[in-house]
Each structure stands twice: as C-alpha cells, then as structure tokens.
Amino acid sequence: MTFTIDRRQFLIGTATTLALGAASLNRASAATSIRFLWWGSKERADRTHNAMTLYQSKNPDVSIEGESFGWDNYWTRLATQAAGGNAPDLIQMDYRYIFEYARRGALLDFTPYLDKSLKISDFGQANIDSGKVDGKLYGVNLGVNSSAVMVNTIAWKEAGVDAPTNGTTWDDFAETCAKLTKAKKRRSFYGTADASGLEPAFEGWLRQRGKALYTNDGNLAFDAKDTAGWFDYWSKLREMEACVPADMQALDQQTIETSMISQGKATISFAHSNQFVGYQAINKEKLGMISYPVPADDAKPGQYLKPSMLMSVSATSKNADAAVAFVNFLVEDPDGAKALGVERGVPASEKIRNELTPDLDDLGKEMADYIQMLTPKVGTLPPPPPNGAGENGFFLKKVAEEVAFGKLSTDEGGAKFAEQAAANLKRG
Amino acid sequence: MGNQRTAIAGEPVVRISTLAPRQKFPGALARNAPAYLFLLPWFIGFFGLTLGPALVSLFLSFTDYNLLQPPHLVGLDNYARIATGDDKFISSMKVTLFYVICSVPLKLVFALAVALLLNRGIKGLPVYRAIFYLPSLLGSSVAIAVLWRQLFDSDGVVNTILWQFGIEGPSWISNPNYSLYTLIVLAIWQFGSPMIIFLAGLRQIPIDMYEAASLDGASKTRIFFKITLPLLTPVIFFNAVVQTIDAFKAFTPAYVISSGTGGPIDSTLFYTLYLYQEGFGYFRMGYAAALAWILVIIIAVFTAFSFLSARYWVHYDE
Known part of the structure; x- marks a missing residue:
C-alpha cells in the first residue's frame, strides 16, 4: 500500500467531510436535544432511562441524553462542566448545593414557568418552597424523604434479639446492638454501623436536643460540648462492641454499596428513606426501616421532611422550555412519575401520590408508610446550609475517624470539629 | 514494509521541490517546512493543551475563581x-x-535487582521482560487501584493468606497506620519502566571490564560495587529524577483507594488529591491553582538539587 493523496482526492475528501459535518449539524438543530445529569445507583439509572424513553416516544422532536455518576464524582463533574460553559440542561440538585449554584447564577429561575408549563401548585407551599433560594424558584422537588435507619430484619431474627423499632431510645439502641454482636451468628458481624461521622445522624442528635447544625444567619448552632457528647455516645458503643470497629467503618464511603449493612458487616446502617429501594436492591436479606433513636421515651426523632433531591435547569440552557417541560413530565405526568416510582422519594404532588399508591410494590408502600408515620413527628426544614457546609460534612467524618482510631479524645474531637467547622464557614 | 517507508519518505521531497522555486518562505524556514508540518500536531498539543492551560492556571492562582463566576x-x-x-x-x-x-x-533498588537477574542471559528474556513491565503499563489505571482495594481489604487476599498462618491482619487500606504503606507497595510493584532502563544500561557496560576484573580475582560483590554501580550511575540518576517527579504527581491510586477522600484521617491525602478536593470539591479553583504552582516549584527545587548533587556521584564516561 502506498500513502499518496492527490489534489483531487483531497478535495473530494474535504468536501465529503464538510458535507457530513453540515448534515449532522442539521440533525442536531432539527431535534431539540437536551442533556440530563444525575447521581445515583444503577436502580435509579434504569428508572430514569425508562422515563426518558417514554418522554421521547411521546415527543419525537425531543432527544434526551442521560449521564449518571456516583455522589462524590457527580459534583466534580457538574462543577467542571458548568465551568467549561457546557453545563447539562437538566441538573439533579441537592438541598446542600442548590444555594451555592443558585447564588452563583448557574441555575434557571422557574418562576416565569409556574402554572404554565410547570404546574406544581398541588405540591403544597412547603414542598414548593424547599426549592427556593432568595425568593426565586430554582429547584423542583423530585420526592420527599427523611433520614432513616435501615435494619436487616433476618439477621435480628437469626440472633433471637428484638430489633430496635420506631421510638427506641439511644440507650436501648446501644444495648440491643451489643446483644446482637454477642450472639455471634456470623463472622465479624456487629449490631450497627458507626454513625459518628455521618452528618445527618449528628444533625438528628442535635435537633433532638433543641440545637441544629446551622443558624438562620449561617453560623454554627452547636458547640464543642454537643459534638463531644455525640462522640462519647459512639465511643461507648465501640467499647461495648455494639458498633463496628474503626478500621471497618473507615471502609464506608457513605454510599449504598459500601455501607456496613450492604457489606454484611452490621445489621444497621444510617441512611435516607428514599434509599430504601436502592439498599434493598443490593441486599439479599429483607430490610426494614425505622426512624432515628430518641433521647427519651415519647421524644421526637429530630427529623424533618426534605426534598430528597431537586430538578434544576441550567441558566445557560439553550432549550430551557423543553427542559422545563420534561421536569413537569417527571413530577406531574402519571407516566413519568410512575417510571421513576418512589426511588427518589415520595412524590410531592398529591395527585401523583394518589395515582401511584395502588400500583406501588411492597417496598414503595413501606417507604410511603414510613413518611406517613413520620409526618406528625417531624420538625421544620432547617435553614439553608451556608457556604462551607459541604466541607464540614466531610470534615465530621475525618474527626470522627480520629476519635474512633484513638488519636483524639472525645473532648478534643468535639473541640476540633466545632472550631474548624466555624472557620470553614468563615472562609466559605 | 520497506516499500511503504520509501513511499512516505518520498512524498514530501516532491512537495519541497514544488515549493522552493516560488520563494514563499525564507530559505531555512522553507527547507524545514515539512519538519514543522510534521511537528504541527505536537505544537498544537503543547501550546493548546500544556502551555496555554498552564499560563491560565498561573493567572487563576492570583484570583478567587470558583468555577461558576468570573475570577x-x-x-x-x-x-x-x-x-x-x-x-x-x-x-x-x-x-x-x-x-x-x-x-x-x-522502587529503584527493586528495579535494579530484577534487571541484574534478567541480565544473565536467561532463555526467554523478552517474555520475562514483558511480564515484569506489565504492572507499569497498568499501574496508574483505576482497575489496578480497585484490585489493590480487594487485596488489602479486611477480608481481602492478603489477610486470607495471613489467616492460614493464624495471623489476623488489620484492614490495611482503611487503617490510618497502614493505608499509606499499601500505596507505597503499589508504587514499588510498578518497577517495570526503571527496570527496562536499567537493563539497557547494564547492556552498555563493556564485557571486557568484567573479564579483566574476574581475571584479577575480584569477588562478585566487589565487581558490582566497583564496576557495575559506578558505570550505571548516569542511568540511576536519570531514573531517580524521573521517578521522583512521578511520585510527587501521584494521584490515581490514592484517589481510588480512598474514594477521593484521602482518608482514613487524611492518611492518603496526597498533595495532588488535596488540590483536587479544593478545586473541584469546594469550588476554590483559584486556591487550587496556587497549590499546583507551589508543587511545580517544589518539584523544580528537588530536581535542581538532584542535578547539583549529580557532579559528586554520577560518573559520565569521558
């Protein structure tokens, strides 16, 4: 073979390339094409793709491309794409990050679309407001959830110990978990995961004591003593062998797959109610779900209902109208909502909830029941987390590990966390 | 094969002869035009993907750039x-x-040891060479880091083997006292590329020196320290500099093994991982850019010291 190109071939080649390029440009502008980025498990990806396919079959002029990542990679991906001027049209948003993005002008204000292509008035004011930042609507509630405790019911039966239930006190929780470990039915198997580094669990503990993570004006609403108390509780559990040892807990990367319950190291993990579907999907044994332990009998669990996640549209989207229409399809069209099910939480729309309920599988029903059981006991949604809150979430895990590995006392850990957390907020 | 070569090489010659008479370029440039043409992809890559972004990052290091808003x-x-x-x-x-x-x-000691073993003219040398080189090809890949997780997990392969001897090993990767060592072991395991270079270096040492030494009754250790090692110093120097720069830039293994956290307790928080967290995790790209430039300076200082020290221990054949 010889490698020669004469002028004619070159011209033909160039012309063909240009023609093909032009053709593909035409194709792209004929169909409205939008991109959708979300985080989550495979279960979520399957459901989301179903919803996208359904929408495209109804709207052949729209093509939707989906991309999904795990929680930790998701935020770096989103930040990079947004910085490169290549933000996805549809963005799955979290309550923790919506303020950072909205205030930096990265998100579309939905207010002009309300009651036009976005008909979400049946969400109820609280569920609409959970997507607002500074009075403008940047996120549409994709499902209501709350914190929850996942329980491997089979392991408890096997050990012959009564599992903790809704309203179990923290002290009883420690005792029963220690009993389960002592039953020694499985090799290196413990009552509960160590939740000392898990921000939502810490938040629940604080709220049960009339405190919170952050004040309305974005300062810390707890002090070193509160944090030390929290670390104390878990140190006690570690000593009693009620919870997993430090080097086991360190394997937990705060994802469903690496959680202690999914890894078969403990019978209990602290999570969110909408994740029940995801947890059960990779756990062979039947799981149950209860609310956080409480400080005393009949005390409230300190939990609140929140949007498990929100749908946002990029401020720079060229097809904002189409994107908003698709958001409406996900939350208000029975077909879209059914495709998603309750895997992202219980739908905020009453109409959709009623449509969905008869068709729910057992898992979905359990989740809906959990939210219903919890509703009378919940408190108000906390104020928006200030800048730097995201870093504090990771920082709690680190300090909790330092305490668990015995590098810091519980008092030192409490002081270190409170001090550095305040400094992180200041820096933003 | 030969045919093809002449055809490729022949083509530009024809072009030059058509270009030259028109005097479009000054002489030297015109003569070298084909060379520049062939270098063009590299130039585009160097200016567009290396130098350009580097200068932008230098600028960003003096700003509060947060990815979403103008700096x-x-x-x-x-x-x-x-x-x-x-x-x-x-x-x-x-x-x-x-x-x-x-x-x-x-890593260098290990690479040199294996190179010495392979330098003895064993049968099937290319096969061994390829096998030992393999980890270096795979080394920085995500798959290997995932494999490492499996090996050093609490119930991973290493502990299962220890279990056979009645030892209950810790969870190596999730214990802050050991996690960094698993990464060091991973780095040593990727000794392939310095090994190949050592092997080439060993081949350059004239056989007659060895023959003369053994005729004089020098022991093997003496031969190694008096002949092999001194003559190999330029290669050792090269490997040390390259590997040091690589080690400073290591990112993937720590990122995968700790899921990007640098945990437990920041025990695997490499410098590159920290600057990645600052930039992409906490939106402080300006600060991350400054961190990156500090790393450039640190690497430059290390390399400069290596070169300064070289005159005292590296022997170039005069």
Missing part, C-alpha cells in the same frame, strides 16, 4: 494562606514527601 484578582492572598494558615497543606505535603522518600529508592 477576581486577589493578589497574593492564596499564596499567603498556603504559607501561613493551611494545616492541610502541611499534612498533605508530609504524606507526599513520605511517599516519595519511601517509594522511589525502594
């Missing part, structure tokens, strides 16, 4: 913070230095 100049604020008030800068630098100081010498 504002903040002068030397970022550098001042690194110098005075950043504990994580110090702790991540310690982790990285420890990693460099442990992994580079061990």
Whole structure:
C-alpha cells in the first residue's frame, strides 16, 4: 500500500467531510436535544432511562441524553462542566448545593414557568418552597424523604434479639446492638454501623436536643460540648462492641454499596428513606426501616421532611422550555412519575401520590408508610446550609475517624470539629 | 514494509521541490517546512493543551475563581494562606514527601535487582521482560487501584493468606497506620519502566571490564560495587529524577483507594488529591491553582538539587 493523496482526492475528501459535518449539524438543530445529569445507583439509572424513553416516544422532536455518576464524582463533574460553559440542561440538585449554584447564577429561575408549563401548585407551599433560594424558584422537588435507619430484619431474627423499632431510645439502641454482636451468628458481624461521622445522624442528635447544625444567619448552632457528647455516645458503643470497629467503618464511603449493612458487616446502617429501594436492591436479606433513636421515651426523632433531591435547569440552557417541560413530565405526568416510582422519594404532588399508591410494590408502600408515620413527628426544614457546609460534612467524618482510631479524645474531637467547622464557614 | 517507508519518505521531497522555486518562505524556514508540518500536531498539543492551560492556571492562582463566576484578582492572598494558615497543606505535603522518600529508592533498588537477574542471559528474556513491565503499563489505571482495594481489604487476599498462618491482619487500606504503606507497595510493584532502563544500561557496560576484573580475582560483590554501580550511575540518576517527579504527581491510586477522600484521617491525602478536593470539591479553583504552582516549584527545587548533587556521584564516561 502506498500513502499518496492527490489534489483531487483531497478535495473530494474535504468536501465529503464538510458535507457530513453540515448534515449532522442539521440533525442536531432539527431535534431539540437536551442533556440530563444525575447521581445515583444503577436502580435509579434504569428508572430514569425508562422515563426518558417514554418522554421521547411521546415527543419525537425531543432527544434526551442521560449521564449518571456516583455522589462524590457527580459534583466534580457538574462543577467542571458548568465551568467549561457546557453545563447539562437538566441538573439533579441537592438541598446542600442548590444555594451555592443558585447564588452563583448557574441555575434557571422557574418562576416565569409556574402554572404554565410547570404546574406544581398541588405540591403544597412547603414542598414548593424547599426549592427556593432568595425568593426565586430554582429547584423542583423530585420526592420527599427523611433520614432513616435501615435494619436487616433476618439477621435480628437469626440472633433471637428484638430489633430496635420506631421510638427506641439511644440507650436501648446501644444495648440491643451489643446483644446482637454477642450472639455471634456470623463472622465479624456487629449490631450497627458507626454513625459518628455521618452528618445527618449528628444533625438528628442535635435537633433532638433543641440545637441544629446551622443558624438562620449561617453560623454554627452547636458547640464543642454537643459534638463531644455525640462522640462519647459512639465511643461507648465501640467499647461495648455494639458498633463496628474503626478500621471497618473507615471502609464506608457513605454510599449504598459500601455501607456496613450492604457489606454484611452490621445489621444497621444510617441512611435516607428514599434509599430504601436502592439498599434493598443490593441486599439479599429483607430490610426494614425505622426512624432515628430518641433521647427519651415519647421524644421526637429530630427529623424533618426534605426534598430528597431537586430538578434544576441550567441558566445557560439553550432549550430551557423543553427542559422545563420534561421536569413537569417527571413530577406531574402519571407516566413519568410512575417510571421513576418512589426511588427518589415520595412524590410531592398529591395527585401523583394518589395515582401511584395502588400500583406501588411492597417496598414503595413501606417507604410511603414510613413518611406517613413520620409526618406528625417531624420538625421544620432547617435553614439553608451556608457556604462551607459541604466541607464540614466531610470534615465530621475525618474527626470522627480520629476519635474512633484513638488519636483524639472525645473532648478534643468535639473541640476540633466545632472550631474548624466555624472557620470553614468563615472562609466559605 | 520497506516499500511503504520509501513511499512516505518520498512524498514530501516532491512537495519541497514544488515549493522552493516560488520563494514563499525564507530559505531555512522553507527547507524545514515539512519538519514543522510534521511537528504541527505536537505544537498544537503543547501550546493548546500544556502551555496555554498552564499560563491560565498561573493567572487563576492570583484570583478567587470558583468555577461558576468570573475570577477576581486577589493578589497574593492564596499564596499567603498556603504559607501561613493551611494545616492541610502541611499534612498533605508530609504524606507526599513520605511517599516519595519511601517509594522511589525502594522502587529503584527493586528495579535494579530484577534487571541484574534478567541480565544473565536467561532463555526467554523478552517474555520475562514483558511480564515484569506489565504492572507499569497498568499501574496508574483505576482497575489496578480497585484490585489493590480487594487485596488489602479486611477480608481481602492478603489477610486470607495471613489467616492460614493464624495471623489476623488489620484492614490495611482503611487503617490510618497502614493505608499509606499499601500505596507505597503499589508504587514499588510498578518497577517495570526503571527496570527496562536499567537493563539497557547494564547492556552498555563493556564485557571486557568484567573479564579483566574476574581475571584479577575480584569477588562478585566487589565487581558490582566497583564496576557495575559506578558505570550505571548516569542511568540511576536519570531514573531517580524521573521517578521522583512521578511520585510527587501521584494521584490515581490514592484517589481510588480512598474514594477521593484521602482518608482514613487524611492518611492518603496526597498533595495532588488535596488540590483536587479544593478545586473541584469546594469550588476554590483559584486556591487550587496556587497549590499546583507551589508543587511545580517544589518539584523544580528537588530536581535542581538532584542535578547539583549529580557532579559528586554520577560518573559520565569521558
């Protein structure tokens, strides 16, 4: 073979390339094409793709491309794409990050679309407001959830110990978990995961004591003593062998797959109610779900209902109208909502909830029941987390590990966390 | 094969002859035009993907760039913070230095040892060479880091083997006392590329020197220290410099093994991982850019010292 190109071939080649390029440009502008980025498990990806396919079959002029990542990679991906001027049209948003993005002008204000292509008035004011930042609507509630405790019911039966239930006190929780470990039915198997580094669990503990993570004006609403108390509780559990040892807990990367319950190291993990579907999907044994332990009998669990996640549209989207229409399809069209099910939480729309309920599988029903059981006991949604809150979430895990590995006392850990957390907020 | 070569090489010659008479370029440029043409992809890559972004990052290091909003100049604020008030800068630098100081010498010793073994003219040398080189090809890949997780997990392969001997091993990767060592072992395991270079270096040492030495009754150890090692110093120097720079830049293994956290307790928080977290995790791209430039300076200083020290221990054949 010889490698020669004469002028004619070159011209033909160039012309063909240009023609093909032009053709593909035409194709792209004929169909409205939008991109959708979300985080989550495979279960979520399957459901989301179903919803996208359904929408495209109804709207052949729209093509939707989906991309999904795990929680930790998701935020770096989103930040990079947004910085490169290549933000996805549809963005799955979290309550923790919506303020950072909205205030930096990265998100579309939905207010002009309300009651036009976005008909979400049946969400109820609280569920609409959970997507607002500074009075403008940047996120549409994709499902209501709350914190929850996942329980491997089979392991408890096997050990012959009564599992903790809704309203179990923290002290009883420690005792029963220690009993389960002592039953020694499985090799290196413990009552509960160590939740000392898990921000939502810490938040629940604080709220049960009339405190919170952050004040309305974005300062810390707890002090070193509160944090030390929290670390104390878990140190006690570690000593009693009620919870997993430090080097086991360190394997937990705060994802469903690496959680202690999914890894078969403990019978209990602290999570969110909408994740029940995801947890059960990779756990062979039947799981149950209860609310956080409480400080005393009949005390409230300190939990609140929140949007498990929100749908946002990029401020720079060229097809904002189409994107908003698709958001409406996900939350208000029975077909879209059914495709998603309750895997992202219980739908905020009453109409959709009623449509969905008869068709729910057992898992979905359990989740809906959990939210219903919890509703009378919940408190108000906390104020928006200030800048730097995201870093504090990771920082709690680190300090909790330092305490668990015995590098810091519980008092030192409490002081270190409170001090550095305040400094992180200041820096933003 | 031969045909093809002449055809490719022949083609530009024809073009030059058509270009030259028109005097479009000054003489030298015209003569070298084909060379520049062939270098063009590299030039585009170098200016577009290396030099350009590097200059932009230098600019960003003096700003408060947060990825989503236009950057504002903040002068030397970022550098001042690194110098005075950043504990994580110090702790991540310690982790990285420890990693460099442990992994580079061990890796070089290991690579040299294997190269010496392979230099004895064993049968099937190319096969062994390929096998030993393999980890270096796979080394920085995500798959290997995932494999490493499996090996050193609490119920991973290593502990299962220890279990056979009645030892209950810790969870190596999730225990802050051991996690960094698993990464050092991973680095040593990727000894392939320095080994290949050592092997080539060993082949350059004239056989007659060895023959003369053994005729004089020198022991094997003496031969190694008096002939092999001194003549190999230029190669050792090269490997040491390249491996040190690589070790400073290590990112993937720590990122995968700790899921991007640098945990447990920041024990695997490499410098590069820290700057990645700052930039992409916490939206402080300006600060991350400053951190990156500090790393450039540190690597440059290390390399400069290596070159300064070289005159005292590296022997070039005169």
